[in-house]
Amino acid sequence: MSALVVASREDRAALLALIREKERRQSRRKLWTYFPDTGPLRRELYAQHLEFFRLGAESPFRCFMAANRVGKTEGGGGYEMTLHLTGRYPWWWQGRRFEHPIDAWAAGDTNETVRDIIQLKMLGKEEDGWGTGLIPGDDVVRVVKRQNGNGAVDYVVVKHQSGGESRLGFKSYEQGRKAFQGTEKHVVWLDEESEDGIRSECTLRLMTTNGLLIETFTPLRGLTPIVLKYLGDDAEVPTSRVGRNEGRAIVMAGWDDVPHLSEAMKVRMLAECEVHLKDSRSKGIPSIGSGAIYPVPEEDITVEDFEIPSHWPRVYGLDVGWNCTAATFAAIDRDADVVYLYSQHYQGQQEPSTHVAGIHARGKWIPGVIDPAARGRSQKDGEQLMLAYTQLGLDIIPADNSRETGLYMVHQRLATGRLKVFKSLKTWLAEYRIYRRDDKGNVVKQKDHAMDATRYLIVSGLDVAKTNIATDVAAYRRSRGFDD
Numbered sequence: 001m002s003a004l005v006v007a008s009r010e011d012r013a014a015l016l017a018l019i020r021e022k023e024r025r026q027s028r029r030k031l032w033t034y035f036p037d038t039g040p041l042r043r044e045l046y047a048q049h050l051e052f053f054r055l056g057a058e059s060p061f062r063c064f065m066a067a068n069r070v071g072k073t074e075g076g077g078g079y080e081m082t083l084h085l086t087g088r089y090p091w092w093w094q095g096r097r098f099e100h101p102i103d104a105w106a107a108g109d110t111n112e113t114v115r116d117i118i119q120l121k122m123l124g125k126e127e128d129g130w131g132t133g134l135i136p137g138d139d140v141v142r143v144v145k146r147q148n149g150n151g152a153v154d155y156v157v158v159k160h161q162s163g164g165e166s167r168l169g170f171k172s173y174e175q176g177r178k179a180f181q182g183t184e185k186h187v188v189w190l191d192e193e194s195e196d197g198i199r200s201e202c203t204l205r206l207m208t209t210n211g212l213l214i215e216t217f218t219p220l221r222g223l224t225p226i227v228l229k230y231l232g233d234d235a236e237v238p239t240s241r242v243g244r245n246e247g248r249a250i251v252m253a254g255w256d257d258v259p260h261l262s263e264a265m266k267v268r269m270l271a272e273c274e275v276h277l278k279d280s281r282s283k284g285i286p287s288i289g290s291g292a293i294y295p296v297p298e299e300d301i302t303v304e305d306f307e308i309p310s311h312w313p314r315v316y317g318l319d320v321g322w323n324c325t326a327a328t329f330a331a332i333d334r335d336a337d338v339v340y341l342y343s344q345h346y347q348g349q350q351e352p353s354t355h356v357a358g359i360h361a362r363g364k365w366i367p368g369v370i371d372p373a374a375r376g377r378s379q380k381d382g383e384q385l386m387l388a389y390t391q392l393g394l395d396i397i398p399a400d401n402s403r404e405t406g407l408y409m410v411h412q413r414l415a416t417g418r419l420k421v422f423k424s425l426k427t428w429l430a431e432y433r434i435y436r437r438d439d440k441g442n443v444v445k446q447k448d449h450a451m452d453a454t455r456y457l458i459v460s461g462l463d464v465a466k467t468n469i470a471t472d473v474a475a476y477r478r479s480r481g482f483d484d
Helices: 002-027 048-057 074-085 111-123 198-203 225-231 263-272 273-283 351-362 372-376 383-392 403-415 428-435 449-463 469-479
Strands: 062-065 104-109 140-145 153-159 165-172 189-190 212-217 242-245 249-253 314-319 325-333 337-345 368-370 396-398 419-422
Touching: 002 351, 048 062, 048 074, 048 242, 048 249, 048 372, 062 074, 062 225, 074 111, 074 153, 074 165, 074 189, 074 212, 104 111, 104 419, 111 153, 111 165, 111 212, 189 403, 198 212, 198 225, 225 242, 263 396, 325 351, 325 449, 337 351, 337 428, 337 449, 351 383, 368 469, 383 396, 403 419, 403 449, 419 428, 419 469
Parallel strands: 062 212, 062 249, 104 165, 104 189, 189 212, 314 368, 337 419, 368 396
Antiparallel strands: 140 153, 153 165, 242 249, 314 325, 325 337
16 A cells, blocks of 8 residues: 555656646747737737737838837837747748848846846746746857846847857947947847937947847837837827838837736726826827926817808918928807817928918918017028018018917917817927927927917917908898899
């Protein structure tokens, strides 16, 4: 009987050893658990991820601008980087392929986050044995740690399917721009938004290799220069949340784009979000947040274009300059006290006569208010602009240029639904999205011509707005039957 018990214990020990060995091997093959064919987390449910991968075959510079917790780091940049390092592309892969070993960088914002996030996801924990991260354990050839003793890895050498060896170096933005100078690279992965100078250095490293720049981040900093490189100057979110701008591709993803987040989890996370960052954290959509001069959602102020009633008075605000001259036209519903911005002249590097022609095309009878600085500012040849415009036939007066008062008045109308904008005013809306203050509270004076014109209009133009006398007379005659 005791012999049977001993045998049973030995069998159990052997079985336990087999189970542990199986778990050890599985822990070193994490790569193959991603994007399965079937199941609740099957590949087809991660459409935005797949589109991001696919675009690698078309665009050398890509950005996965995504919400928190959707898998942009591990299931996005980290997964793709591992495929390039190892050459272990799955059968369904439609993105860029490297048939040879690569030299690559993975970088993040601080030394600590690179160690605790990127390094951990790529290699796993050292105490578990390198190779329990995305890079398969059997493909880890050598790990070289830094000399600072904080556990950070300098680089890892990885076996490539072609027979050679790839190399992945770990860097942080804290090291500064100079740390990103030097040798050419095949792939650079920037996890979290970098600085423009660092990004420029990375793109230079890829020039001679026809390499890839992969950027993965949640746009918490708003409409930065890097974000605008992908969205374009108008900062408009693509309808499908997939877009291209001058060879750069962007894919945006939110909580509703992934199956691994339950509705209860989304509700909990949203409740913890800062109000001005909810869209960024839940949808991957950049906002200018607390820096927005007019923190009123675009959908709350825009209306479909409609025919303006003839009895509504009209006026325009005019901001002049050589690089850009903008005239924003408004019609006023006096009964409801609602101002509708319905048309816009927006043109740069043209003579005053050209701008006057564009303004008159909306109606010569419409009065305007102009940037008062035009009285003492030259556009091209030192000529007094206000005088030039009046001599060319514009009916204009100088506006009150009290900036903060004007901003307050515009904001109040927007917030209370008394200032609406036609959806066709694309240029106006593009400026609205990026109209913001810097970290010192100053208005950022970039691409704000339509905003300035609107401020002049609201402060000084509403009282001088008028209807078309000829139209009024014709309507009066018809009402009396004189034209029958």
